[in-house]
Amino acid sequence: MADDLAQGLDFKALYGHPATPAPPANDATSLGESEYSFISDKSSNDGLESADSPAIAEIYGLQELTLPSLPAPWSSITTDSTIPFRALPSHHHATWARTYHSRPEFLIEPKTVEEVQKIVSLARKCRRRVTTVGSGHSPSDLTMTSSWMVRLSHLSRVLRVEKYPSEQGPEAPRDVKRYAGRILFQAGISLEQLNIAANEHGLTLPNLGSIHIQSVAGAIATGTHGSSLNHGLLSQNVRGLRIVLADGSAVWCSPDDHSDLFRAALVSLGGIGIITEIEMELAASCNIEWVQLWEPLDSVIATWNNSLWKSDEYVRCWWMPYLKRAIVWKAHKTDKALAKPKASWYGGLLGFYIYHTCLTVAHYIPRLLPTIEWLIMGSQYGFKTGSKATAIEPQRTGLLMDCLYSQWVNEWAIPLRHGPEAITRLSAWINGDEASSGIPFSSKGLYVHSPVEVRVADGSTAHTKTRGFMDPSCESEPTLYLNATLYRPYGLDPPCRQRYYQAFEYLMKELGGRPHWAKNFATVSHQDLRGMYGENMNRYLEVRGNVDPDGMFVGAWHRRLVLGEGASSKSEDATTTNIGVAEGQGGVEDIPHGSTLSTLNAVAAPSASSLPLEERLVATQPRGRAGGVDWIGMQCAEGTSSLGGTAAEIQLVDDDRIVNGDQEASVLLARLKRDADVRRVTGESISKDADEMYKGPLHKTGPGALPVV
Numbered sequence: 001m002a003d004d005l006a007q008g009l010d011f012k013a014l015y016g017h018p019a020t021p022a023p024p025a026n027d028a029t030s031l032g033e034s035e036y037s038f039i040s041d042k043s044s045n046d047g048l049e050s051a052d053s054p055a056i057a058e059i060y061g062l063q064e065l066t067l068p069s070l071p072a073p074w075s076s077i078t079t080d081s082t083i084p085f086r087a088l089p090s091h092h093h094a095t096w097a098r099t100y101h102s103r104p105e106f107l108i109e110p111k112t113v114e115e116v117q118k119i120v121s122l123a124r125k126c127r128r129r130v131t132t133v134g135s136g137h138s139p140s141d142l143t144m145t146s147s148w149m150v151r152l153s154h155l156s157r158v159l160r161v162e163k164y165p166s167e168q169g170p171e172a173p174r175d176v177k178r179y180a181g182r183i184l185f186q187a188g189i190s191l192e193q194l195n196i197a198a199n200e201h202g203l204t205l206p207n208l209g210s211i212h213i214q215s216v217a218g219a220i221a222t223g224t225h226g227s228s229l230n231h232g233l234l235s236q237n238v239r240g241l242r243i244v245l246a247d248g249s250a251v252w253c254s255p256d257d258h259s260d261l262f263r264a265a266l267v268s269l270g271g272i273g274i275i276t277e278i279e280m281e282l283a284a285s286c287n288i289e290w291v292q293l294w295e296p297l298d299s300v301i302a303t304w305n306n307s308l309w310k311s312d313e314y315v316r317c318w319w320m321p322y323l324k325r326a327i328v329w330k331a332h333k334t335d336k337a338l339a340k341p342k343a344s345w346y347g348g349l350l351g352f353y354i355y356h357t358c359l360t361v362a363h364y365i366p367r368l369l370p371t372i373e374w375l376i377m378g379s380q381y382g383f384k385t386g387s388k389a390t391a392i393e394p395q396r397t398g399l400l401m402d403c404l405y406s407q408w409v410n411e412w413a414i415p416l417r418h419g420p421e422a423i424t425r426l427s428a429w430i431n432g433d434e435a436s437s438g439i440p441f442s443s444k445g446l447y448v449h450s451p452v453e454v455r456v457a458d459g460s461t462a463h464t465k466t467r468g469f470m471d472p473s474c475e476s477e478p479t480l481y482l483n484a485t486l487y488r489p490y491g492l493d494p495p496c497r498q499r500y501y502q503a504f505e506y507l508m509k510e511l512g513g514r515p516h517w518a519k520n521f522a523t524v525s526h527q528d529l530r531g532m533y534g535e536n537m538n539r540y541l542e543v544r545g546n547v548d549p550d551g552m553f554v555g556a557w558h559r560r561l562v563l564g565e566g567a568s569s570k571s572e573d574a575t576t577t578n579i580g581v582a583e584g585q586g587g588v589e590d591i592p593h594g595s596t597l598s599t600l601n602a603v604a605a606p607s608a609s610s611l612p613l614e615e616r617l618v619a620t621q622p623r624g625r626a627g628g629v630d631w632i633g634m635q636c637a638e639g640t641s642s643l644g645g646t647a648a649e650i651q652l653v654d655d656d657r658i659v660n661g662d663q664e665a666s667v668l669l670a671r672l673k674r675d676a677d678v679r680r681v682t683g684e685s686i687s688k689d690a691d692e693m694y695k696g697p698l699h700k701t702g703p704g705a706l707p708v709v
């Protein structure tokens with residue numbers, strides 16, 4: 001029964017040699033150390049010297065590093081009672097902006113790679129899908145699940161930091177010239193923790209986005225980027241990684257080892273397996289000197305093609321659509337001493353709350369938004385253009401920014417050369433000139449929040465050795481990222497969202513764009529994505545299908561968008577979503593889209609009316625049927641709907657069980673649930689022999705024997 005998944009895997013055919021030595025059934029064979037050695041016996045095939053070739057290792061005197069040897073798949077790992085299964089039931093998972101919520105059956109937090117392997121093996125036996133989560137900062141429903149959620153918060157150690165002798169590191173893209181070192185770490189570490197550890201050795205991550213609290217694995221999985229034509233995605237600096245696949249094997253892959261698996265795992269969307277260790281290249285740590293200029297939009301557009309984006313290593317803009325101005329922020333490395341930015345009355349808590357309050361008022365009177373933009377941005381940057389601010393900060397923190405409040409974010413990658421057209425047309429549309437915008441949606445009476453974030457990256461093949469198959473940046477030219485941010489003041493959804501995003505996405509698609517995987521794109525179908533990625537998506541899906549034929553690592557988001565399977569409650573022709581009341585209570589009610597909040601409240605959990613709506617929805621785990629598919633669990637965007645103005649927007653999560661479990665799987669699952677409950681009550685760590693439990697009589701002690709499900 002349990003071996004059905006493994007039979008679909010032929011690593012030898014796929015990758016030239018088995019992922020792990022083929023063990024006799026139920027034999028706890030360990031991998032040979034050479035399988036996970038950092039110093040591979042392969043020489044680089046691109047003419048560039050690779051730092052993991054023996055020659056380089058000799059030159060640099062690198063210590064050979066071997067990751068701990070791991071039990072092979074189908075070993076007795078699931079029955080090894082020394083390997084704990086650290087599961088908690090009743091976890092409430094939500095995005096940073098609290099826009100999506102779900103309640104996984106278990107939250108599991110392993111402390112070793114063997115535990116990760118055990119989770120995967122047990123999930124397969126129980127017929128459960130597995131969603132890996134980092135810090136849960138992806139703004140979409142990407143990590144929502146009703147099945148098992150794995151979080152690597154305890155797998156967050158730095159394993160090794162290596163500094164290259166000066167000027168001898170491997171070549172880095174463009175102005176960065178050479179990498180200064182490399183770092184091997186466990187995948188659950190945050191960008192911040194990683195950078196702090198690297199800084200202690202005089203090293204730093206070459207680039208960062210706006211924040212650094214994401215896990216590194218999560219950031220690379222979604223194509224996270226900063227803003228610099230000297231850099232591609234953050235994943236560009238990954239030298240190799242180890243990933244636990246659906247058959248329980250833990251495979252090291254890199255541009256030279258299992259290269260297709262590596263390219264699929266680089267921007268994996270969590271859909272390939274669980275990444276446990278990563279090695280990345282680093283730059284020399286330093287300070288950066290930044291300058292911030294308040295400029296007319298016209299001059300930004302006028303300098304677009306010749307000087308703007310190449311004027312410094314890091315350049316980004318925030319465009320204010322009603323003022324037709326932009327903040328242009330530029331930074332470069334410097335040896336100068338730190339110098340704090342000048343404090344302004346607006347920059348602190350006062351400004352934070354004034355803006356938040358203004359946005360709340362604008363929720364009810366949207367036509368105030370242009371005035372608010374003038375008032376708030378004028379207070380901060382000056383009522384005339386030409387103001388300038390500057391500071392010197394460590395690169396580790398200087399590249400970051402304050403993202404303020406809960407928000408919807410819709411960011412697209414388009415060719416940089418289309419930037420002036422994109423901004424001019426969107427500006428015309430937002431400012432009421434629909435005819436010259438060429439966007440076939442009415443902007444009448446529609447007002448948006450500022451600013452639109454304008455950033456760049458260059459992950460093109462001219463500069464990047466190995467791109468992920470699902471890398472959204474442009475393959476053969478520099479990329480512009482446009483991010484249409486909409487704040488949610490005190491959790492209120494802006495009334496413009498649906499129409500603004502339809503118009504914005506129409507324009508992005510017309511200009512050859514691809515959406516940022518983690519963000520809130522709204523009008524993109526699986527077919528659209530296939531058209532956008534072409535052969536690269538085929539290759540991603542091929543690798544994915546080969547290493548995870550049963551779809552253990554695909555959640556509802558993946559099935560809807562990446563696999564093109566199942567029904568979506570977001571589909572335009574769906575007029576109702578049927579949800580049942582709490583499991584076991586029976587009954588199914590039709591909830592029309594745009595229902596009033598009180599209807600939803602009544603259905604969601606009448607008995608728990610003191611809880612906030614989303615808590616109530618996830619607490620009851622409603623079951624339902626939509627589009628002929630069984631659904632379980634629920635996501636809910638709180639606040640009022642942009643459609644009706646009265647309802648919470650709800651979205652059911654389809655059933656994350658792979659298939660209904662058979663009797664054996666059900667018994668095992670019941671026991672795992674029981675033990676997870678025991679752990680919740682007693683706080684004890686579980687270290688059970690799953691197979692023994694599986695064979696033995698049902699446990700009669702603890703918080704109550706569970707029925708066979």
Ligand SMILES: Cc1cc2nc3c(=O)[nH]c(=O)nc-3n(C[C@H](O)[C@H](O)[C@H](O)COP(=O)(O)OP(=O)(O)OC[C@H]3O[C@@H](n4cnc5c(N)ncnc54)[C@H](O)[C@@H]3O)c2cc1C
Pocket residue numbers: 096097131132133134135136137138139142143152187188208209210211213214215216217218219220221222223224225226268269270271273274275276403516518
């Ligand atoms: C305030 C804010 C600011 C942001 N700024 C930027 C920015 O400047 N630039 C930008 O590009 N993006 C930005 N983002 C988006 C963010 O970087 C991505 O959503 C990132 O994926 C979040 O990382 P995470 O650790 O929270 O991952 P999660 O959201 O938890 O997970 C993201 C994906 O990674 C997968 N994953 C996580 N860990 C593993 C693992 N160990 N193995 C396999 N798969 C795994 C998950 O399954 C999921 O598919 C921002 C988001 C927020 C909320």
